[in-house]
Amino acid sequence: MAHEPDGQALISPARGTRPANRRELIVRAAADLFYRKGYATVGMGEVARAVAIGPSALYRHFRGKQDLLATVVGNALEAVDVTLAAASSSDVGVRLAAFALEHRGIGVLWRREARHLSADNRAQLRLVTDRIVTRLIDLIRERRPALGVAEADLLARSALAVGISASFHSLSLPEPGFNNLLGELITATIDAPIALADPMTSHLDTVAAVLTGSRRETILVEAAKLFARNGFAGVSMDDIGATAGITGPSVYNHFPAKTDILTAAMFRGDEWLRMGMNRAFAQANDPCDALRRLLRSYAEFVFENPHLIQLLISESVHLPDAVRDRGRAAQRSYIAEWVHLAGQVHPTWDLSSARIRVQAAQTIVNEISLTPQFRTDPAVESAVVVIGARLLAIAQD
Incomplete structure (x- = not known):
């Protein structure tokens, strides 16, 4: 599960100055704004104001917002590559x-x-x-x-x-x-112990599609997949209707607005995670067993529903403020249960260290579930549970 990033805006240069590294300052400001607010909600004018220039000056450096995003992400990835090239x-x-x-x-x-x-x-x-x-x-x-x-x-x-x-x-x-x-x-x-089939064997191709029981459910499931793949802003009601086998306007018979579909999908994911958590707690013998079962429950849910995890990670910025705040509170509460358990198992860990470990373990599960080639190997889910348990310092059965 992911917590929406917080942060503070960069300090703008003085208006009217012409720093030699203006392009670099633009990229840094855009990276900060895209990170904190989300690409879809940030305009070029806001980026220009962050570096104390007019929008026309910004367009002398970048053709448009998408060009700026490509530069921001490309620069970051190239920097990772340089770091690893120098590593041993x-x-x-x-x-x-x-x-x-x-x-x-x-x-x-x-x-x-x-x-x-x-x-x-x-x-x-x-x-x-x-x-x-x-x-x-x-x-x-x-x-x-x-x-x-x-x-x-x-x-x-x-x-x-x-x-x-x-x-x-x-x-x-x-x-x-x-x-x-x-x-x-x-x-x-x-250094984690690991064993996978080589070559990887597919099991998902043999799984038969299951038809949902109602039109509303079909809309919800298909829209969640579209939002995860293309982003909320990149999906129209017509797109949703087409995947559900109806016209776009007919979607309004089941949901008043596109944001209502996103809200329903995201809170469904949170509810399912909590059901899995409660089941893990009910079956556990002690805190260590509870944390172990919670990790497995999380991995099972994520690998079965990678599109819902993508929504929880990336799309809450598009929710109304009150709904977004409620969603963030639910995510923090869920993570807090993990941290509380980790603290019971490891009393010497401070809360921040425990949560950093929990976030690392969850992010491994999230990222691997969203990597297509790994979703086709049934051994991968077990492998990430082993790695996650290593980060949480709990023994596996």
Whole structure:
């Protein structure tokens, strides 16, 4: 589960000045605004004001907002690539942690905002992400020569997930405490025991489609998938109607507005997570067993409903303020249950450290469930539970 990022706006340069690094300042300001407010809600005029220039001056540097977003995300990914190119198999965890904390917005920008880019821009950025993953795979296999490519790939993406987990919360620790903890978690992920089938075998292709029982349910399920894939702002009522087998206007017979569909989908996800949590608590023998069962319950839900997790991560910015606040409170409350359990199992952990560990474990599950090639291997869900348990320092059965 993800907590919406908090933060403070950058300080604007004095109006009328012409700093030599104006383009860099524009990119930094846009990155901050896209991170805190969401790409769809930020206008070019707001970016221009953040660097004390007029909109026309902004367009001398960038063709439009999408061009600016492509630059923001591309620069961030290139910086990750440079960091890993300089890393060794022995210090990769430390280097990746330091980078992640210096550039805390990168995870949100990539996971939430990159979907707004053109197909060509996304394809170019995927080349960079593939290069990043390949570099990390090579470092992991140098560190652990017995690993196969599939295992190293999963560990590489999991390690990156631990790094970007800091994007989804505003927690801090006195330094070097945060750097050290995040580095330890990344290293623990890289060194986690793992075994996957090689080559990966598909099980999802054999699953028969199940028809939903009502038109309203069909709309809700299909709209949630569309919102997750294309972003709330990129989906129209006509799109929703087409996937549900009806006309766009007919959707209004079941939901008053598009935001009502998003609200229903997001709160359904939260309710299902809480049902799984309550079941885990009811079946547990002690706090450690409860935390173990809670981790498994979370992984089961996420792998079965990756589109709902994508909504929880990225689309709450489009909800009305009161609904968004309620959703954030529900997310924080759910995470607090994990942190409370972790504190019972490990009384020496402070609350911030425990939550950083919880967020890292959850982000691994989220990121791997949203990676298409891993959703086709039934062993992956178990593998991420093992990695998550390692980060939470709990033994597996």
